[in-house]
Amino acid sequence: xxxxxxxxxxxxxxxxxxxxxxxxxxxxxxxxxxxxxxxxxxxxxxxxxxxxxxxxxxxxxxxxxxxxxxxxxxxxxxxxxxxxxxxxxxxxxxxxxxxxxxxxxxxxxxxxxxxxxxxxxxxxxxxxxxxxxxxxxxxxxxxxxxxxxxxxxxxxxxxxxxxxxxxxxxxxxxxxxxxxxxxxxxxxxxxxxxxxxxxxxxxxxxxxxxxxxxxxxxxxxxxxxxxxxxxxxxxxxxxxxxxxxxxxxxxxxxxxxxxxxxxxxxxxxxxxxxxxxxxxxxxxxxxxxxxxxxxxxxxxxxxxxxxxxxxxxxxxxxxxxxxxxxxxxxxxxxxxxxxxxxxxxxxxxxxxxxxxxxxxxxxxxxxxxxxxxxxxxxxxxxxxxxxxxxxxxxxxxxxxxxxxxxxxxxx
Amino acid sequence: xxxxxxxxxxxxxxxxxxxxxxxxxxxxxxxxxxxxxxxxxxxxxxxxxxxxxxxxxxxxxxxxxxxxxxxxxxxxxxxxxxxxxxxxxxxxxxxxxxxxxxxxxxxxxxxxxxxxxxxxxxxxxxxxxxxxxxxxxxxxxxxxxxxxxxxxxxxxxxxxxxxxxxxxxxxxxxxxxxxxxxxxxxxxxxxxxxxxxxxxxxxxxxxxxxxxxxxxxxxxxxxxxxxxxxxxxxxxxxxxxxx
Ligand SMILES: Nc1ncnc2c1ncn2[C@@H]1O[C@H](COP(=O)(O)OP(=O)(O)OP(=O)(O)O)[C@@H](O)[C@H]1O
Ligand SMILES: [Mg+2]
Numbered sequence: 001x002x003x004x005x006x007x008x009x010x011x012x013x014x015x016x017x018x019x020x021x022x023x024x025x026x027x028x029x030x031x032x033x034x035x036x037x038x039x040x041x042x043x044x045x046x047x048x049x050x051x052x053x054x055x056x057x058x059x060x061x062x063x064x065x066x067x068x069x070x071x072x073x074x075x076x077x078x079x080x081x082x083x084x085x086x087x088x089x090x091x092x093x094x095x096x097x098x099x100x101x102x103x104x105x106x107x108x109x110x111x112x113x114x115x116x117x118x119x120x121x122x123x124x125x126x127x128x129x130x131x132x133x134x135x136x137x138x139x140x141x142x143x144x145x146x147x148x149x150x151x152x153x154x155x156x157x158x159x160x161x162x163x164x165x166x167x168x169x170x171x172x173x174x175x176x177x178x179x180x181x182x183x184x185x186x187x188x189x190x191x192x193x194x195x196x197x198x199x200x201x202x203x204x205x206x207x208x209x210x211x212x213x214x215x216x217x218x219x220x221x222x223x224x225x226x227x228x229x230x231x232x233x234x235x236x237x238x239x240x241x242x243x244x245x246x247x248x249x250x251x252x253x254x255x256x257x258x259x260x261x262x263x264x265x266x267x268x269x270x271x272x273x274x275x276x277x278x279x280x281x282x283x284x285x286x287x288x289x290x291x292x293x294x295x296x297x298x299x300x301x302x303x304x305x306x307x308x309x310x311x312x313x314x315x316x317x318x319x320x321x322x323x324x325x326x327x328x329x330x331x332x333x334x335x336x337x338x339x340x341x342x343x344x345x346x347x348x349x350x351x352x353x354x355x356x357x358x359x360x361x362x363x364x365x366x367x368x369x370x371x372x373x374x375x376x377x378x379x380x381x382x383x384x385x386x387x388x389x390x391x392x393x394x395x396x397x398x399x400x401x402x403x404x405x406x407x408x409x410x411x
Numbered sequence: 412x413x414x415x416x417x418x419x420x421x422x423x424x425x426x427x428x429x430x431x432x433x434x435x436x437x438x439x440x441x442x443x444x445x446x447x448x449x450x451x452x453x454x455x456x457x458x459x460x461x462x463x464x465x466x467x468x469x470x471x472x473x474x475x476x477x478x479x480x481x482x483x484x485x486x487x488x489x490x491x492x493x494x495x496x497x498x499x500x501x502x503x504x505x506x507x508x509x510x511x512x513x514x515x516x517x518x519x520x521x522x523x524x525x526x527x528x529x530x531x532x533x534x535x536x537x538x539x540x541x542x543x544x545x546x547x548x549x550x551x552x553x554x555x556x557x558x559x560x561x562x563x564x565x566x567x568x569x570x571x572x573x574x575x576x577x578x579x580x581x582x583x584x585x586x587x588x589x590x591x592x593x594x595x596x597x598x599x600x601x602x603x604x605x606x607x608x609x610x611x612x613x614x615x616x617x618x619x620x621x622x623x624x625x626x627x628x629x630x631x632x633x634x635x636x637x638x639x640x641x642x643x644x645x646x647x648x649x650x651x652x653x654x
Contacts, residue, residue, distance in 0.1 A: 323502070358499065360499045361499050361500075361501045363461055363462075363483055364495070364498055364499050364501065365501070365504075365509075365512065366482070366483040366484040366487065367459055367461075367483050367484075367487055367492075367493055367495075368487060368492075368509070368512060368513045368556060368560055369484060369487040369488050369512075369513065369515050369560060370484060370512055371484050372482075372484065374512070375484075378504055378508065378509075378512060379501060379503065379504060381503075381504075381508075382501070382502070382503025382504035382505065382508065382539070383502070383503040384503075385503065
């Protein structure tokens with residue numbers, strides 16, 4: 001671990017937060033997971049990875065057989081970076097550890113969007129970090145194709161602690177697809193992922209993350225986003241496969257005027273899954289806007305769908321929308337939308353609806369000749385396909401693919 | 412084509428339609444008049460087979476088959492279609508997908524965009540079904556779906572309510588097409604139309620009419636004559652006339 005760029009203060013704060021339980025989500029015993037992993041060899045040509053691995057990655061939007069479709073690729077298996085390459089001038093893609101060595105100034109960005117002592121998970125990521133990705137677009141550079149990153153857990157019982165850093169410099173444009181997956185279905189493990197995003201003045205960052213975990217996995221992402229003047233951050237998150245426990249509450253801070261943030265998330269909770277997922281936007285500059293849209297489906301698991309908008313100055317505008325669909329007797333969806341206005345003149349609103357599919361809607365479709373199952377499928381498909389404005393067509397196709405795959409399993 | 416024999420229907424345990432008998436022949440269009448709350452929609456919903464509209468007596472025979480206890484989708488597949496008075500909003504499902512679903516296996520050259528164009532609904536294809544639709548848009552969207560479904564027997568629940576003067580001719584034209592009213596002979600499609608204003612009768616050549624009052628049928632006859640008598644004497648006139 002390069003100590004050069006690491007601040008001693010951060011380390012000390014992490015040490016003090018070692019035992020600090022997270023404010024949300026069920027507690028996890030960090031000692032139950034191993035910190036040591038066997039090394040995986042570097043792959044110059046990722047298309048030569050085992051077919052099964054490639055397929056798992058493909059399900060999360062990570063394409064390894066056609067490098068022309070991506071402007072860069074980063075692959076990490078357990079603690080090893082097995083491939084890392086930028087495919088366009090003005091883009092940087094590498095391990096975040098390597099990046100800290102290469103650019104000592106990066107220490108200014110390290111733990112600025114996420115607090116190192118937020119809880120024991122951030123602390124563990126500081127104390128036991130192994131890589132994670134660094135992706136950066138230089139000023140004015142527009143990525144032609146999406147850049148993809150995959151964090152893959154192959155070793156049973158491992159705790160993967162990654163720290164990602166993403167910078168869209170002034171006037172740049174970046175689309176990132178991140179896929180997180182595990183090897184076989186019986187995989188047990190812990191994934192801790194710190195992600196810090198910096199969207200500079202006039203830059204646009206689209207971040208699409210697909211999680212394909214396994215029924216015994218515990219997952220604790222910790223994300224912070226800082227958006228400067230006129231910057232745009234669009235996040236699309238999907239977790240459609242079973243996971244034992246997932247808790248995250250990415251927080252975007254609109255620090256520059258007219259900054260825009262949009263969070264879309266689609267969650268499906270199978271029996272045995274507990275998801276506590278929210279999105280938070282702090283509107284701290286005039287003219288900044290936030291939109292949070294979440295769709296939650298339970299087929300027997302529990303989903304706590306949160307949203308929090310904070311209007312610190314005026315004028316700002318924010319809207320939260322949470323819709324939940326209960327497809328089984330056992331499932332539970334708890335929507336917790338929060339609006340917090342600190343000054344006069346903030347415009348914050350929310351709508352939330354949780355329930356079963358209305359019988360009237362099913363019958364309406366049946367009156368057009370669809371069977372009951374077909375009618376339910378059509379309604380669920382519609383529910384899952386969140387309208388995402390401003391998404392590049394390739395990304396849209398990727399998301400649609402993920403939805404189609406899960407639909408088959410759902411129905 | 413459709414025979415309703417001594418049908419009684421209740422909704423939420425309340426008897427609404429009492430002992431009704433009506434027939435609609437192949438190629439025939441029947442008009443159903445009646446005041447608000449008289450049970451017209453209830454009768455149509457029972458014919459379509461919605462479980463909330465419970466048949467307590469009598470039977471419904473379609474194309475010679477007793478369909479009284481068939482589920483909605485099977486009736487639809489047998490060739491019954493309905494234009495809803497107040498269809499539900501289906502969030503998430505786009506009009507285009509809905510119309511595609513109505514088409515089913517059929518691919519007899521029906522071009523969704525072309526049909527939408529004719530119904531002046533192109534902008535609605537990418538919107539969620541009935542979400543924020545205006546009154547007139549709802550009717551035309553219902554028609555677009557029916558055109559795709561191409562049923563043999565069409566239940567039309569107030570297709571002319573809330574439709575403006577320009578759109579009424581469009582709606583009328585489409586209903587004619589659905590009912591093959593343009594054909595002089597060998598019509599195979601039949602219909603049952605509910606209307607209050609009778610505007611639709613300016614476009615659709617209906618054969619017979621009847622008046623539904625207090626959940627029963629009170630008067631049968633020529634659509635235009637009945638309409639004009641309702642206009643002059645009100646529905647009370649019908650009640651008196653029968654006695
Ligand atoms: N779900 C229900 N619960 C209770 N009563 C109902 C229900 N649905 C219908 N009714 C009642 O049944 C009666 C007949 O309703 P229906 O909708 O069939 O009338 P209609 O003749 O179509 O009237 P309109 O001309 O206003 O459309 C009304 O009194 C109505 O309130
Ligand atoms: Mg009615």
